Amino acid sequence: RKEVEQDPGPFNVPEGATVAFNCTYSNSASQSFFWYRQDCRKEPKLLMSVYSSGNEDGRFTAQLNRASQYISLLIRDSKLSDSATYLCVVIQNTGNQFYFGTGTSLTVIP
Amino acid sequence: DAGVIQSPRHEVTEMGQEVTLRCKPISGHNSLFWYRQTMMRGLELLIYFNNNVPIDDSGMPEDRFSAKMPNASFSTLKIQPSEPRDSAVYFCASSLANYFPDTQYFGPGTRLTVL
Numbered sequence: 599r600k601e602v603e604q605d606p607g608p609f610n611v612p613e614g615a616t617v618a619f620n621c622t623y624s625n626s627a628s629q630s631f632f633w634y635r636q637d638c639r640k641e642p643k644l645l646m647s648v649y650s651s652g653n654e655d656g657r658f659t660a661q662l663n664r665a666s667q668y669i670s671l672l673i674r675d676s677k678l679s680d681s682a683t684y685l686c687v688v689i690q691n692t693g694n695q696f697y698f699g700t701g702t703s704l705t706v707i708p
Numbered sequence: 709d710a711g712v713i714q715s716p717r718h719e720v721t722e723m724g725q726e727v728t729l730r731c732k733p734i735s736g737h738n739s740l741f742w743y744r745q746t747m748m749r750g751l752e753l754l755i756y757f758n759n760n761v762p763i764d765d766s767g768m769p770e771d772r773f774s775a776k777m778p779n780a781s782f783s784t785l786k787i788q789p790s791e792p793r794d795s796a797v798y799f800c801a802s803s804l805a806n807y808f809p810d811t812q813y814f815g816p817g818t819r820l821t822v823l
Contacts, residue, residue, distance in 0.1 A: 632811070641799055641814035642751070685751065700750030
């Protein structure tokens with residue numbers, strides 16, 4: 599079983615739509631979580647951290663559900679510029695292990 | 709701030725040749741990471757260094773791959789001999805964390821094609 603799993607998509611949504619992605623993790627000892635964004639043929643860049651209490655940054659909301667072992671990313675009022683691949687990262691204190699998901703592809707359509 | 713610098717940006721080589729990828733982390737960052745990204749396998753961690761010391765190289769595919777960090781401002785990833793299946797984008801990333809992986813800043817990547 600993979601440490602981190604994401605639905606690869608693609609998610610094709612119209613401008614203005616709300617879209618959400620989940621990222622599940624297998625190890626309950628996981629402690630820190632992040633969302634990265636990767637544009638086509640570019641490097642991943644940090645989008646936001648995921649705190650236990652949730653985290654909101656403008657149109658983006660990240661949440662953690664420890665009971666079900668997943669994190670989520672919600673994008674409201676989608677823009678064309680949101681089209682990218684979104685990668686989750688899960689960090690485990692034990693053994694200093696961290697894992698990237700394979701990413702979820704989002705295309706926002708005019 | 710220049711960010712993480714990688715060279716070359718593109719490399720095309722023939723099977724059996726030696727390939728050396730270079731990385732300059734952000735000044736002051738203590739951790740450096742090498743990743744490989746392919747469509748099939750996504751982003752894979754190959755090795756990471758903390759204060760120039762290799763901490764975890766369990767992701768290095770095989771003995772053909774080696775990485776060094778002779779000082780805080782430079783690292784290399786070498787593939788010898790290269791094979792077509794090594795074709796991928798290789799990213800270097802750095803972070804401030806002394807011990808625990810934290811927010812990572814990625815370089816632009818080296819796109820490697822092995823013919």
